[in-house]
Amino acid sequence: MSVGIRHDDLRKRNRAMVISAVRRAGQVSRTDIAATTGLSHSTISAISADLIAEGILTEAKGAEAGAARRGRPQVAIGLNPEAAAVVAIVLLFNFLSVAVVDFSGRVIVEERRKLSTFDLSEDELVGECIAMVRRQTARREVAGRDVLRIVLAVQGTTDAVGREMLWSPITAHEGVDFGGRLEKAFGVPVTVENDCNMIAVALRWHDPDRYRDDFIAILLSHGIGMGLVLKGDLFTGTHSSGGEFGHMVHRPDGALCRCGRRGCVEAYAGNYAIWRSASGASEDEAPISDISVDDMARLAVSARDHDGPEREAYQKAGEALGYGLGSLFALIDPAPVAMVGIGAAAFDLIEPSLRATIGLTAGGQHSKAISFATYADELPLITLGCAMRALTFIDTEVLAVGGQTAARGKDVA
């Protein structure tokens, strides 16, 4: 807002522009970069020469597209996979995974493991993360790679600056400073992010045509989470990761929610809520926490098979989601929706009542035009989101250091 733009910022920004153009396109010619950035050919030539000299980009001479057009052929520029590496940590209920990703976004090594998150002390929880990162970065496939950044995604709320996990359903501990503790352990910048926000980030890279400037990712699992991209930017709260769609109020004084309050969307549409409803239990009954993916899959099969409380439970979930989305759309206007997670595998059971309900709301005008897509497995998306977030951070920091100094360390060797 108040900070002016210095003369040397200019190069910085334009370098960032070039890197991000290459990251988006994969392989591009200088001419194309000039076209998409609006900068002149001479500028692009100078900047890309620098970036190649610094080992950030590479000319891909092999594998000519062979368009066999007249004139000097374009030379494709791509990201140098060895320019850097990042670590993506995903911490969910009873589950931890770590992936090491190269500068071009390819996963080099990965580990996934179950663990009882709720039984661990705060130190143990952080320690498990650190241990797995150490184990994976020590593998020989990673040897020689410079890990420049770590991003950890966790269920629950995080602070807006990515330092702490404020609250999470995976543990009773609150305000865990994952950022600080991982930074101390590894000496590289670390941010902590909400899992659904990372899903949203991932979708943009996964399918940029569908998920461009405005869309919604809703995670249907034990709880209900949301990641929101508006006007091209990830939406976060003013202090926290925000976007607690699952805790918008569906019915005042309604069903008991895992959060201890009543009537939240999640208290109707979370796995535990569907399960509770299907089993005929009272809405006042405390949510249970150990419903497996297989349990939910069987429940869906049963609901598809015959009419009954199971089917009705899904229908109620659809209603809650429909009213919630209706209210959300009243605020932001309708946008494409991605349904992610095990609940998305039962979206056929949810969709009819969801669409019917959303049509009753102001935000759901043109409800037929609202498009839903489903992604049953959230983990790959969360990992991808973490990786891309880490990489784009680097993209705008490599540039900052770059230029004359070229003090990126590893390249000197």
Next chain:
Amino acid sequence: MSVGIRHDDLRKRNRAMVISAVRRAGQVSRTDIAATTGLSHSTISAISADLIAEGILTEAKGAEAGAARRGRPQVAIGLNPEAAAVVAIVLLFNFLSVAVVDFSGRVIVEERRKLSTFDLSEDELVGECIAMVRRQTARREVAGRDVLRIVLAVQGTTDAVGREMLWSPITAHEGVDFGGRLEKAFGVPVTVENDCNMIAVALRWHDPDRYRDDFIAILLSHGIGMGLVLKGDLFTGTHSSGGEFGHMVHRPDGALCRCGRRGCVEAYAGNYAIWRSASGASEDEAPISDISVDDMARLAVSARDHDGPEREAYQKAGEALGYGLGSLFALIDPAPVAMVGIGAAAFDLIEPSLRATIGLTAGGQHSKAISFATYADELPLITLGCAMRALTFIDTEVLAVGGQTAARGKDVA
């Protein structure tokens, strides 16, 4: 996202930075500008010399602050009031006002008038606006001023680019192209904005300490509107002005709303809803539209005087607003709230149930810390918002033309 930053944009941006620094501060020295923008003294000196030469800024030699400090005294720089003028049009239910405002933000002339908006044809509605603008800009106080921009605020939804009024409670006509038609009439850029959004813009200028980066303005009048500022930017929907807080769903299948749907917040908290509820009418009864400000004032007096349906009606309104805010806060985190309009004059009747209710929601954690302020009269705020929006537009356009060309027309004479 994709557009690079050219070399000549640099001056443009820094000129804009200087102008906006002056607009915020009113009267500032070059040294202060250098401090707030982070640019060097030499740059500020050069830019401010240009802007003064172009008649955009002026040195205020008179009225020395007289701090009597040692050293060369600062010379205060301010906006040149005669550099330009803008027009603020406010179109509400049965009401129209036009103000002409100078470059420094002072109102030069103003007219307010009642008219039966609902009985007018589309052409008449636009015609009334044009006529009043012509009348006011023709007054001798405005003589010689160059009107560079017009902003019209209207109740209801507008499109995100500020061209059309999409829907409004003040008329049955939809999709009225106020932007295009006013531009044709006056030959200057025109944008159409939502009234509550302009209230939010105004609050930032009215009380920048309280309303800085994140806050909510809620208009409590016949209907319920909202203007939202998040992370320093006015929040709008993806396609429309968005922020239809009044049409978030409070109770599924609940009270009949003016919009024809059921259970909206507005159907409990709008004037017509409070009136309906206080008069003991069914929630299914069609909303009436002719409740005067005086009627509502009397209703509030009666509610304060004795327990009964009047008081209960306000309490229900507070509940609806509380659940609505709770859901909103779940998405964006709590933020300061401004209650605006005639309903704000009865906020004492609403507040207890509102606070109690919001405390029941996930978004309402720390509900005691949420601060409310009230502004009973919305019109001055809407006018101020339009004016400031128009002026800040000019600030970033004057600069674009400025520089060597100096083709700002009027100055040449």
Next chain:
DNA sequence: CATATTTTTTCGGGGCTCGAAAAAAAGCCT
């Protein structure tokens, strides 16, 4: 093998910001 075509690099020019030094405009002190 010369020509046409397209991409990329080179080169000079014009702008912009910055830091340092100079100039300007006071108050302070002897």
Next chain:
DNA sequence: AGGCTTTTTTTCGAGCCCCGAAAAAATATG
């Protein structure tokens, strides 16, 4: 009163950066 100190503002040269035009490079075509 006059020189000194302090603070603000302007001036000036240096260093970058981007752009446009022209040159160079690399390939298909005839």
